[in-house]
Amino acid sequence: MTYSLDSVYKAAEESRARRAAEEAELEKELSASLRVWKPPSFDPRPPTEISRAPLPTVEEVEAIRAEAARLGMEAGHATGYAEGKQEGFTAGHLEGMQKGHEEGYAAGYDQSKAEIERLTAALNALLEAINELPHAMGEPMVELAYQIGERLSGKEGMERTPFVTAVQEALMRLPKPGEKLFFRIRAQEAESWKKAVEDPGLPFKCTVVIDENVPEGHAYVEAQGMRLNVGEQARRALVRTALGLDASAE
Numbered sequence: 001m002t003y004s005l006d007s008v009y010k011a012a013e014e015s016r017a018r019r020a021a022e023e024a025e026l027e028k029e030l031s032a033s034l035r036v037w038k039p040p041s042f043d044p045r046p047p048t049e050i051s052r053a054p055l056p057t058v059e060e061v062e063a064i065r066a067e068a069a070r071l072g073m074e075a076g077h078a079t080g081y082a083e084g085k086q087e088g089f090t091a092g093h094l095e096g097m098q099k100g101h102e103e104g105y106a107a108g109y110d111q112s113k114a115e116i117e118r119l120t121a122a123l124n125a126l127l128e129a130i131n132e133l134p135h136a137m138g139e140p141m142v143e144l145a146y147q148i149g150e151r152l153s154g155k156e157g158m159e160r161t162p163f164v165t166a167v168q169e170a171l172m173r174l175p176k177p178g179e180k181l182f183f184r185i186r187a188q189e190a191e192s193w194k195k196a197v198e199d200p201g202l203p204f205k206c207t208v209v210i211d212e213n214v215p216e217g218h219a220y221v222e223a224q225g226m227r228l229n230v231g232e233q234a235r236r237a238l239v240r241t242a243l244g245l246d247a248s249a250e
Contacts, residue, residue: 183197
């Protein structure tokens with residue numbers, strides 16, 4: 001009969017356990033009032049039955065294999081998905097950066113080119129305007145002087161002082177100063193002229209006469225056949241004459 005190493009170890013452990021139990025029993029008997037010595041038994045113990053687990057059936061083995069394959073596939077799918085997602089993100093990020101850089105460079109180049117062309121055109125226009133400035137300033141300067149003269153003559157806002165001066169000059173030519181005056185104007189200009197002639201501080205009285213035959217820009221002060229033009233056109237003609245301009249164009 002051959003013995004395995006495990007069976008030898010097991011037999012030794014059982015022998016030590018029996019010896020310990022016998023020694024304990026012997027000690028117990030020695031301590032009792034009636035001590036009976038019994039020789040130890042050297043008979044081998046009956047072998048213990050080893051319960052064997054039932055072997056799985058073919059169906060159970062296939063089910064275990066299918067479950068393991070499913071779990072492995074799920075784990076592999078999850079791992080592959082995570083790795084593929086990370087690799088795809090990295091590759092897409094690099095490709096997107098490169099494409100975005102190219103598009104941004106092209107857009108910036110086109111924008112810079114358009115801006116340079118716009119600034120170049122503006123600079124050329126400015127240089128051309130500077131070259132033409134001496135010639136272009138001649139007529140506007142004369143017109144500016146003319147407009148300043150118009151304001152000084154009382155065109156804007158119908159200031160009281162120029163109007164009073166003109167009427168008083170007309171009264172000085174009348175045979176009887178203080179006579180009632182008639183102010184003949186167009187209906188379209190009545191509102192602005194009434195503010196001047198109805199001023200309570202005037203040293204004379206005026207009656208406004210609406211006359212559609214009065215030319216545009218003219219206004220007449222009349223008294224006993226005497227007529228004096230105090231309208232805008234008359235004042236403009238005086239100013240242009242003083243500036244040496246052609247008054248006939250007005």
